[in-house]
Amino acid sequence: MTQVNSPKIKSAPSIGFFVTAILGATFLGMAAVVFFFNPSAYGFYPICLFHKLTGLNCPGCGATRSFYAVVHGNFQSALKDNALFVCVLALAGVRGAWYAQRKIFRKPVGEFFPAKMLWPLLIAVVVFGLLRNLPMFSFLSP
């Protein structure tokens, strides 16, 4: 028998592919907006109602300013504005790069964010939110 080509394995792109593409595009769009419009100077950014009403800092307060500092390469001021946000961004970046590399070389990958990591994330967010409102840890507040 002569050697024949095998049919290619081709499957339709999954819904996860589209969601990743849309989220990626949204992230890049937001990065572009934050890059060109300084959150400290422009007032069109959504305000934190929790902060406005209570005067306390929520775990997300300062994230926009922190993102502005990150895209401008100013990591010291990024850490000052929202250290947790910078850590999460860095971890997501590393994980994303590893995940994309596994996908490209068609190696088996698990989930991007395993469900058992939800508790550590929740605890980190709550602890960070509490600490940054204490006078002792005021260096965590923006």
Next chain:
Amino acid sequence: MLYKIIGADGKEYGPVTEEMLRQWIAQGRVNAQTRTLSENATDWQPLGSLTEFLNSFAVVTPTPLASTLTGTVRKTNGFATGGLICGIVSILCCCGFPINILGIIFSMVALSQINRQPEIYEGCGMAIAGLVLSIVSIVLFVVLLLINIASGGSNFHWSTNGF
């Protein structure tokens, strides 16, 4: 007996032997819908309709019942995890307005996927939790917005008012 098939890329492959075709079925290169022309036939037919291949499809595509009986591990639906993360973040951080919308969308997608293929996915509870947290977050956002408007959007700070 030799067969020709049309692959997923629309190209014609073969003629190949029955063993080769079984190998392709096992590798997922062809499926029951693949158009096939057998040697003694005059027109193209779906591979699954040929009697000699009927049982090979029964083997490679186990029924949902069989897979649960053999103890296949169901995996957590990714959208359920995403929905729950969005729910938690939107509750805790700045009543995150765009994030709770995202949380609702992710949780709904997760619920529909889990309902459609319960033999593959788990995480129904997580999806519901994400949905509830996202909705609570939107309600909270609206309430805070109303308080803010009622106080004239002025410097109403509990912390500076003796709290």
